Amino acid sequence: MEFEFRQVTNKTYYFNDTNRVLLYKLDDNNVVLFDSGKNTHAGKKILNIIRENGWTLKAIYLSHSHADHMGGAAYLKAETGCEVYAPEFERHLTIPTIIEPGFMYGGFPPKEMCLPFLCAEPCPSKLLTDSVLPPGIEMFPLPGHTFNMYGFKTDEDIYFLADAYVGSEILSKHPVTFLYDVEKYLETLDMLELKSGKYFIAAHANPSNSILRVLSKNRENVLEVLDTIVSILKEDDCNYDQLLAKVFTHFHLIMNFIQHYLVGCIIKSYLMYLRNEGLVSTKVVENQLLWYSL
Numbered sequence: 001m002e003f004e005f006r007q008v009t010n011k012t013y014y015f016n017d018t019n020r021v022l023l024y025k026l027d028d029n030n031v032v033l034f035d036s037g038k039n040t041h042a043g044k045k046i047l048n049i050i051r052e053n054g055w056t057l058k059a060i061y062l063s064h065s066h067a068d069h070m071g072g073a074a075y076l077k078a079e080t081g082c083e084v085y086a087p088e089f090e091r092h093l094t095i096p097t098i099i100e101p102g103f104m105y106g107g108f109p110p111k112e113m114c115l116p117f118l119c120a121e122p123c124p125s126k127l128l129t130d131s132v133l134p135p136g137i138e139m140f141p142l143p144g145h146t147f148n149m150y151g152f153k154t155d156e157d158i159y160f161l162a163d164a165y166v167g168s169e170i171l172s173k174h175p176v177t178f179l180y181d182v183e184k185y186l187e188t189l190d191m192l193e194l195k196s197g198k199y200f201i202a203a204h205a206n207p208s209n210s211i212l213r214v215l216s217k218n219r220e221n222v223l224e225v226l227d228t229i230v231s232i233l234k235e236d237d238c239n240y241d242q243l244l245a246k247v248f249t250h251f252h253l254i255m256n257f258i259q260h261y262l263v264g265c266i267i268k269s270y271l272m273y274l275r276n277e278g279l280v281s282t283k284v285v286e287n288q289l290l291w292y293s294l
């Protein structure tokens with residue numbers, strides 16, 4: 001995808017480099033960012049444009065700690081001295097960033113997962129609260145995708161919704177998209193349906209003035225993954241690896257070392273939601289933990 005920088009309204013712009021970053025002009029000279037690009041290279045491209053326009057970067061407000069959102073923060077902070085803020089809980093994952101691949105792997109992470117796509121350059125951040133936001137900006141929680149992701153709204157009625165949902169084209173290619181808490185993720189989709197605004201910008205979806213359809217697609221997608229897991233377990237009890245293989249086959253995913261853990265981490269979250277809902281459970285048979293449908 002071509003790197004792009006687009007003006008949305010008088011004070012609000014976005015960068016796109018596979019994931020979108022919002023820029024908000026505080027005045028003629030000073031700007032802030034919401035997220036920071038996927039890595040140092042993206043951060044450089046962002047800073048070049050900020051400098052070409054004669055602006056000064058005052059602060060970065062991170063929506064959450066995933067590497068593709070905080071990946072440019074360390075570089076931008078080092079170059080400009082800007083402040084970096086992140087939500088509670090997420091803030092503890094901006095340093096050390098090795099926790100992210102360790103969390104997804106479930107132990108000491110393999111070197112293949114300690115690369116910039118999962119393990120950003122560490123960047124200390126301060127606690128994001130209403131009081132550190134510039135005038136004209138509101139923040140609101142978007143739980144579910146991660147522990148404590150936040151979204152933002154500018155006084156020009158532009159929403160920045162980070163990874164609260166993904167575009168339909170991404171859903172068709174990657175039907176098992178990342179989420180941490182299924183229940184909260186679905187609640188966030190419901191909450192966003194009630195939002196009205198001029199323009200909605202998410203990291204991995206085409207900006208739009210209406211998101212009802214894409215929210216509905218994302219909800220349908222989650223429900224399909226849930227139904228698929230339950231259907232698989234209705235056919236037969238499975239250990240985790242057997243279940244994962246059947247999920248991959250159902251969604252035409254290609255298994256490899258990394259995908260086993262990345263998709264597996266998501267499926268584990270789905271399984272815990274189903275277990276909490278009383279739809280599946282586990283038992284030990286011949287020293288194997290088996291999942292089964294209730």
Ligand SMILES: [Zn+2]
Pocket residue numbers: 064066069145146163
């Ligand atoms: Zn994310």
